[in-house]
Amino acid sequence: MKFQGQAHKFGHDVNTDEIIPARYLNTSDPRELAAHVMEDADPGFAGRVKPGDILVAGKNFGCGSSREHAPLALKTAGVACVVAESFARIFYRNAFNIGLPILESPPAASETSTGDRLEIDAGAGTLVNRTTGKSYATAPLPPFMQELVAAGGLMPYVKKKFL
């Protein structure tokens, strides 16, 4: 998986209430959710984000509730990949389960600024910041996660294996 896009930078402990506030959870429609993505962290984000953009954040991205609406809203808004110093556990598994690529790289995440052009090769585990010229290695995916990604998410994997 390769991505190229512009970075949008956020801080530490971005929680799922900021990614998609609960007041919008009276629907499961991904497009409606995407219209409010990141609203409580950055009210203009949903209007600015372009397909293929990359969200970059500090540690513990996606903490708080288990709402899968959070990775779903990001994915539907066009976010191609999230790079963070670290991810909260439930967000981490939700992202894999629905097929939103996420990568952990503390140095890349902390040294990236909004507007930087990023090039990511998830398979090779590399991230290049074209704006600063710096290259980084990202944490390799555990084999099981690679299997999940290859199957196309949790449901296809489970179906293949058990049904």
Add this chain to the structure above:
Amino acid sequence: MSRPMTLGEKILARTAGRRFVAPGDLILADVDLCLGNDITAPLAIQTFYAQGGRHVFDRKRVVLVPDHFTPNKDIASAEQAKILREFARDQKLLYYWDQGECGIEHALLPEQGVVVPGDLVVGADSHTCTYGALGAFATGVGSTDLAAAMLVGKAWFKVPPTLQLVFQGKRAPDVTAKDLILTAISRLGVDGANYRILEFTGSAISALSMEGRLTMSNMAIEAGAVTGLIVPDAVTRRYVQKRAQRKPRYYTSDPEAVYERREVFDVRRVEPVVAKPHLPSNVVPAASLKDVRIDQAVIGSCTNGRIEDLREAARLLRGKRVSPRVRTIIFPATPAVWRQALKEGLLDIFTAAGCVISPPTCGPCLGGHMGVLARGERAVATTNRNFVGRMGHTESEVYLASAGVAAASAIKGRIALPREVRGRGWQRGVKR
């Protein structure tokens, strides 16, 4: 070959069909129960059908609780709740509750004996970790995980390492389970236990009632933990015996079990605390916030909406009025708690004090309905999260505290300690 295991590892080993597991192992486990609510289940049900699902793996092990935006706050949320209702009917689910019987999921399931010690529970709600207090490995997952569990009864895990939190010594008066867990989150940080199992132990945990233990385990997620376990003891057995709907499995942690780390808390030094905006780890002594004026007090939720919490609030509110500028909302967590509060005269105390009593709902905790904050408003709440915009406007604020601090604050109109409002002879009257 065998190895000593923690309580959490034993449950994962059993459900993965293995003799033992170790941190880092990837396992596919058989879940004893899976759970969804009116926010997370509609997505899961959609995925379930989209993947060709026809029947759930076991109608006795798929649980739906429409508790978040109910009583339905608008047409859209009514549609969501309807999806659950129809799915429960079509699939003949044994455990589905509707209004009048429905309560907040994490108070309802332990109370009704639906979850039992030794269970592996995945719930599409982050506070599923609450059941750790019973000695059940219970953890929050997303809607796709729930869909997979409904379909095949399985969930994948990377076996987490366990952190042991030891609480030693006797609590001072007015120090509650909420103060213990907030103090722990303050020390660990909001990601301090990320992908770790917390195991709460020590004399102060043994001394807690089951209700206090549920409060502690409930907030394990606020430190990032997978679950927050308490090894079952006599208190657990007494609570479980009269309500268990299935046979419990009482596991303990082996004496030689390996913990990643041990943190010791001297409970004698813990005081009533408050988590300031906008993180549950932003904890300070309640006594240091006496100049913080509040507009709303919220007493209830899956964290502190059980009968002991209401008794604690009623002891302080008895014969008093809440400040005219503080909207005080009491939301008992389940119909059984509601009726018990009625029977004990607590609802009379609350309404005489100027509080409003809500039906059981998650509503105000997540800014859903029944107590949303306007711009610039401030609430003290017995709930579990104080993130930006959690209870309403992004420029509103939530201060997390125990039921006692919330009730005292409602009376004073500012953050206050129980002892500030307690008249003489407070021990008499309302049942302790």
